[in-house]
Amino acid sequence: MPGMLTSSSTRSGNSAANSSSAFSPQWLRFGEGEGAAPRLRQDSAGYRVEPGWVAKKYEALNDAHKKMAVEIILALLRLEGKR
Secondary structure (H helix, E strand, O other): OHHHHHHHHHHHOOOOOOOOOOOOHHHHHHOOOOOOOOOOOOOOOOOOOOOOHHHHHHHHOOHHHHHHHHHHHHHHHHHHOOO
């Protein structure tokens, strides 16, 4: 492991005098490999709900659960500053 410490410090140009960490952020993220960091792609999720689905599910709840759902929605709206 001492070889990794020296190799990583030399490659990134960091020295013990100007860095609190012996490993560069690049090394901590991607390890020993040289070159560009791997690129990841995440497809955005497509959520499609038929218009009446939410209302149908809400109406199926009992009164206590309806009150809970309303309180949760109101709390979320308050957090977003929309209410």
